[in-house]
Amino acid sequence: MDIIQIIVLALVQGVSEFLPISSSAHLVLVPEIFGWDDQGLAFDVAVHVGTLLAILFYFKDRISKLVGDFLSSIIKRKNVGESMLVWAVGFGTIPAGLFGLFAKDHIETYARSPLVIAATTIIFGIILYLADKRVGFKNEANITIKIALIIGVAQALALIPGVSRSGVTISMALLLGFSRITSANFSFLLSIPVIFLAGGLKTLDLIKSSNHIAWDEIGLGVLISGVSAYLCVKLFMSLISRMSMTPFVIYRLFLGAILIYFFI
Template sequence: MTLFEIIILAIIQGLTEFLPISSSAHLILPAEVLGWNNQGMAFDVAVHLGSLLAVMIYFRQDIWRLTLAWLSKGLSSKQSQDSKLAWWVILATIPAVLFGFLFKDLIEEYGRSALVIATTTIVFGLLLWYADKKATLAKNITHITWKNALVIGLAQAVAIIPGTSRSGITMTAGLFLGLDRESAARFSFLLSIPVILGAGTLATFDLLKVSEAVDWNALLFGAVFSFVSAYACIYLFLAWISKIGMLPFVIYRLALGTLLLLFIFV
């Protein structure tokens, strides 16, 4: 990859990992549409590491608080609000792990195409619009129950299909359950930590099995630019989402999906 391609792909990963517009779709598209070379497994690991560091640093106080609460009261009969939330993050992560284990190979073989991405981009974009339009916005993150966490976790599992958007579908589920936009986004971002960590770990083990040449400069640039763009994205998204709503992202998804369909069939 050229330095330009490295920077663009890293910024795309950092932004789209947390915006409701699908990171996997945007990382696949340059190869499908622009004819760029596949970025390779090592680069995927590097940019996901940058995104993971960004979300962990941004939510470092929440992570520390939830971890301490879970360790002190997680197995107690008297749960605190923080220990419950820690359990809900764990519970909501389980479906994604199971779905990933069961269907990863199937999705890799049949799901990574422009047609699939175009379809899921439009369909789940419309679902996001409907959820935002009908949302009561009556609950904050402290009102999440184990049933809510399980529903959001099942929604997150569907994001194994490229173009769905992990953050998009978990926010959609949160809005349907009555969460306000910021709470739906915060819970989605907290859920991203174990998912990105797990996916990155598996990808690292896969990487160790192949004799792929490693361009360390590309990995370093990828991780750094992914970190910067991801951190800025989280900060600005949480600051603005209550004011702007989901409509701008819905419009983007519909436009992107339509352009992809034109690219495929015209």
């Protein structure tokens, strides 16, 4: 890949991974617009690592406290601080793991068409709009294992290209009466094990592959996707309490229309 392709694709992944706008839709559209070849598995791994490092760095203090509370709860055999939130993230990850394990091949075969991506981009954009109208005031203290599983089932749907992992989990949390800040926070925390697992699977595929690895491209991809993802999450969280999801909904509808124009 040339330097422009690396920069653009890493930026696209970094910015779109945590916004409710579907990174998969962008990664289909952008190469088509510029006439680029597929970026390859190694680069996919790189940008996933970058976004994972970004969210870990953003939540580093929170994660440290959560891990401490969780370990204390195990030792004391009772809830300590926010230990229940760790359990919620763990249980919330199960549906995506199971869905990915049993449906990954079918998704790769049947659900990666431009028509599917355009349809899911538009449909789940409308769902985000409707969910945002039901925004409530529940916070993280109200997240139970049952609620985490429900949001986790929604997250599993994001394995279908165009749905948007952050978009569908934020939508479900809003529909369940949580505030925008809490919905976004839990969505991002829930993304950590999922991105880790997805990146791990891609890494295993890469290890099995005999293709040459361009480590300079890998390093640049990690850096750009990580920095852009961190800045994007930071900006999004600073604005989310003061704005609705409508701008993202409008963007998704526009993006879906562009996909239809280019591919249908």
